[in-house]
Amino acid sequence: MKSKSIKVDYLARVEGEGSLIVNIKGNKITDLKFKIFEPPRFFEAFLVGRHFTEVPDITARICGICPIAYQMSSIHAMENVAGIKIEGPIRDLRRLIYCGEWIESHVLHIYLLHAPDFLGYQDAIQIAKDYPEIVKDALKLKKIGNEIVNLLGGREIHPINVRVGGFYSIPSKSEFLLLLERLKWARDAAIETVRWTASLPFPDFNFDYEFVALRHPHEYPFNEGRLVSNKGLDIDISEYENYFFEEHVAHSNALHSVNKKGEPYFVGPLARFNLNFDKLSPLAQKISEEVGFVPPITNPFKSIIARAVETVYACDEAIRIIENMDWNTKPYIEFEMREGIGYGCTEAPRGILYHRYKVGKDNLIQSAKIVPPTSQNQKQIEKDLYEFVTKYINLSKDELQWKLEQAIRNYDPCISCATHFLKLDIIHE
Amino acid sequence: MSLPLIIGIGNEFRCDDAAGILIARKLKNDFQNFDIIEKTVIDLNFLDLFKTSNTVILLDALKNENKEPGTLEVFVFNDNLVLNDLPYFSSHSISLNEILQLGKQLNCIPEKLIIIGINSINFQIGTELSFNFEKTYQLVKEFIKTIPDIF
Numbered sequence: 001m002k003s004k005s006i007k008v009d010y011l012a013r014v015e016g017e018g019s020l021i022v023n024i025k026g027n028k029i030t031d032l033k034f035k036i037f038e039p040p041r042f043f044e045a046f047l048v049g050r051h052f053t054e055v056p057d058i059t060a061r062i063c064g065i066c067p068i069a070y071q072m073s074s075i076h077a078m079e080n081v082a083g084i085k086i087e088g089p090i091r092d093l094r095r096l097i098y099c100g101e102w103i104e105s106h107v108l109h110i111y112l113l114h115a116p117d118f119l120g121y122q123d124a125i126q127i128a129k130d131y132p133e134i135v136k137d138a139l140k141l142k143k144i145g146n147e148i149v150n151l152l153g154g155r156e157i158h159p160i161n162v163r164v165g166g167f168y169s170i171p172s173k174s175e176f177l178l179l180l181e182r183l184k185w186a187r188d189a190a191i192e193t194v195r196w197t198a199s200l201p202f203p204d205f206n207f208d209y210e211f212v213a214l215r216h217p218h219e220y221p222f223n224e225g226r227l228v229s230n231k232g233l234d235i236d237i238s239e240y241e242n243y244f245f246e247e248h249v250a251h252s253n254a255l256h257s258v259n260k261k262g263e264p265y266f267v268g269p270l271a272r273f274n275l276n277f278d279k280l281s282p283l284a285q286k287i288s289e290e291v292g293f294v295p296p297i298t299n300p301f302k303s304i305i306a307r308a309v310e311t312v313y314a315c316d317e318a319i320r321i322i323e324n325m326d327w328n329t330k331p332y333i334e335f336e337m338r339e340g341i342g343y344g345c346t347e348a349p350r351g352i353l354y355h356r357y358k359v360g361k362d363n364l365i366q367s368a369k370i371v372p373p374t375s376q377n378q379k380q381i382e383k384d385l386y387e388f389v390t391k392y393i394n395l396s397k398d399e400l401q402w403k404l405e406q407a408i409r410n411y412d413p414c415i416s417c418a419t420h421f422l423k424l425d426i427i428h429e
Numbered sequence: 430m431s432l433p434l435i436i437g438i439g440n441e442f443r444c445d446d447a448a449g450i451l452i453a454r455k456l457k458n459d460f461q462n463f464d465i466i467e468k469t470v471i472d473l474n475f476l477d478l479f480k481t482s483n484t485v486i487l488l489d490a491l492k493n494e495n496k497e498p499g500t501l502e503v504f505v506f507n508d509n510l511v512l513n514d515l516p517y518f519s520s521h522s523i524s525l526n527e528i529l530q531l532g533k534q535l536n537c538i539p540e541k542l543i544i545i546g547i548n549s550i551n552f553q554i555g556t557e558l559s560f561n562f563e564k565t566y567q568l569v570k571e572f573i574k575t576i577p578d579i580f
Contacts, residue, residue: 064470125527128534136535139473146474157470 018252018413020404022389029389034382034408036252047368052078052337052359053164059355059370060158063414065108068101068149069348071162072223073355073370077344078164081359082335089329090166091223093152096321097162098222098346099314100148103186105349106269106307106314107145109412110193111138114304117406118200137189141311144179144186148318151175166332173327180322187315191287194308198291203403205388206298209380210259211271214347220279220313221272223346228275229265230296237345240354246371257376264379267351268411269306270297281320284313300384300410307412337363348373350412374413381411433484434539435465435573436475445498445549445559449488452547452562452569459570475528476537484541486573489525491546498550499560501568506542543576545569 023031043062047055055074060067072094079086086094111134112124121127128135146156151171153159161168212233214225227243228234235243244265246255259265274295277285288294293305337359344355351373358366388407392400437453440446450467457465464482468475471489479485491502504510506529525544532538547569551559 125530125534128531132535135531139476139535142473143477156474157472 020385020408022385022404024389024393027393029386029393032382032386032389033251034378034385036254036378040253044368044370047357047365050365052081052357052363052365055357055365055368056162056164057158057160060162062370062372064157065105065414066101066348066350066353067158068097068153068162069346069353070370071159072098072346073344073348073353074357075162075164075344076223076346077342077355077357078337078359079335079342080344081340081342081357082164082337084165084333084335086166086333089326090332092321092325093167093170095219095222096318097149097152097159099318099321100145100152102314102349103145103190103311103318104142104149105145105412106311107138107142107193109349109409110197110304110307110311111135111142113412114406114409115197115200117402117409118304138193141186141189141193144182145314147179147182151179163332165335166330168331170327170329170331173325176322176325180319183315183319183322187283187312187319190308190311190315191283194287194291194293194305194312197305197308198293200304202299202301203388203392204299205301205384205391205407207300207384207387209271209298209300210263210265211274212265212267212352212376213271213275214345214352215275216279218279220276220281220317221347227345227352230274237354238343240343240345240371241356241369244354244371244376246375252378254375254378255371256379257371258379264383265376266300266380267373267376268303269310269349269351270300270303271351272347273297273306273309280309280313281316283316284309287312301406303410303412350374350414351376372414374411377411377413381408381413384410431482432462432464433486433576434478434482435460435463435486435488436478437465437467438469438471438487438489439467440469442554442556444551444553444555444557445547446490446552447556448490448547448549448558448560448565451558452566453488455566456570456573460573471523471525471528473523473528473531476532476535479532479537479539479542483539484576485539485543486576487525487542487544488569489544489546490549490552492550492552493546493548494550496548497560498548499558499562499565499568500548501565501572502546502548503572504544504546506538506544541576545572 018036021033056071059070059074062070116123116127149159150156154161210229210231212229214221215228216225226234227237243260244257246257249256274297277295288309339361341358345352353373354371356369360366384407385404435453437449439448439450441450453465453467547565
């Protein structure tokens with residue numbers, strides 16, 4: 001019986017720390033575990049007893065890449081408790097700051113984390129050696145996302161200008177207008193990114209996934225919408241916990257999420273794209289069609305193209321918002337908090353981010369539940385790895401290892417959020 | 430002509446990790462003719478900062494249990510410096526090695542780049558330093574005064 005073993009101590013280019021173990025005996029997988037061993041971070045526990053106004057800034061600390069997502073999910077949940085709905089310019093500015101986060105997160109992942117897998121490089125530093133102009137443009141594009149977050153959020157990492165009811169302050173019109181020309185350059189660069197990612201080589205790997213994302217009647221989703229799937233799900237976000245469940249598995253400090261049938265599901269850019277293609281801007285739709293990237297896309301390796309399309313959309317949407325903004329607006333609305341339970345679910349760069357809070361009469365948090373996208377994708381990642389090894393079991397040891405790491409990065413897992421990654425062991429017995 | 434730039438890097442709540450940031454803060458009083466900034470993490474923005482001055486000095490805690498805490502390790506960036514041989518500096522999200530390697534490939538390294546590592550041992554949560562701050566501060570200050578002579 002064939003016997004070989006592969007061991008990689010730490011997989012780079014993912015956010016956080018974890019490990020993967022694959023045992024293969026002959027042509028059979030005897031064990032496969034996507035392990036997250038980073039210690040639990042206890043955010044849900046230490047939110048208890050804090051004032052509701054503190055939650056957006058505390059939860060933003062969960063992640064340095066997607067703090068806006070945590071702020072947005074938590075403020076929408078708090079506003080749900082209070083029974084208020086934010087409309088008009090403040091709502092638009094919330095979409096704008098989310099555009100910034102999508103741009104910076106997607107571009108970081110496309111060029112610096114995932115592209116090396118497709119091009120056969122160990123990391124982006126090696127790409128920079130051969131193609132410095134590509135990396136320079138990528139960094140310039142990413143920076144524009146950071147600048148939006150910096151301007152509207154007060155700083156790039158863990159912004160501090162977001163509050164329940166709106167923003168603490170709104171920068172001047174002239175500051176936003178300075179971004180416009182740069183955003184137009186960014187949009188063009190993002191279009192080229194779509195063409196470039198679509199030209200990458202993709203393994204033949206398609207499956208019948210359940211894609212889950214928000215869907216809004218009038219727009220590509222950031223902050224609002226119903227939860228839908230390609231398998232018929234269509235629910236209000238308050239029903240999330242009736243349809244999705246978290247289970248503890250011994251090999252992971254992050255909980256695994258499953259649907260009602262106990263099966264994995266797929267969240268993130270590819271799910272959003274498949275379920276909301278008609279809500280993309282005409283330009284984002286046009287460039288997708290130009291490169292032949294139209295739903296349904298069932299190859300997870302093509303998530304890199306979905307990220308590029310969403311970057312075009314985010315630039316386009318940011319330009320639209322800035323050009324149409326009513327600048328004579330108060331930065332936040334006054335409201336009375338009340339006792340109750342509130343739900344928030346927004347589209348983080350990596351997929352839906354669900355929050356639920358119970359607030360007491362004293363305005364203090366009594367309970368909190370946070371389900372980040374990476375923990376929702378974990379079980380699906382494991383399944384993809386299992387299917388990939390099964391299909392490509394005869395690949396050489398090195399090639400199989402390379403593709404498995406690439407397959408994990410399809411999901412841009414943020415293990416810091418889900419509790420960090422990655423040590424990889426593949427053992428052929 | 431732009432002023433020389435000093436970047437103090439660190440986390441004030443992780444004991445010795447605060448060294449770079451605390452020393453940079455105090456240097457503002459003694460070096461009026463320098464731009465001095467504080468950064469809590471090393472990130473891709475460093476590549477932009479490198480473009481703002483011909484001379485950049487990085488101050489960061491250096492995790493090194495084999496040296497006396499508070500003493501200095503100085504590296505002058507040049508073509509002979511093997512970046513992979515630089516010791517591990519801190520726990521910031523992108524390593525100094527990576528940012529310097531990327532900067533080198535993208536031609537973003539300033540004409541003069543000096544890295545001052547402050548030997549440190551304690552990176553736990555807290556605000557205590559495992560060395561005499563004033564003594565280390567004087568070492569850094571005196572070293573910076575010599576910089577024009579080393580290029």
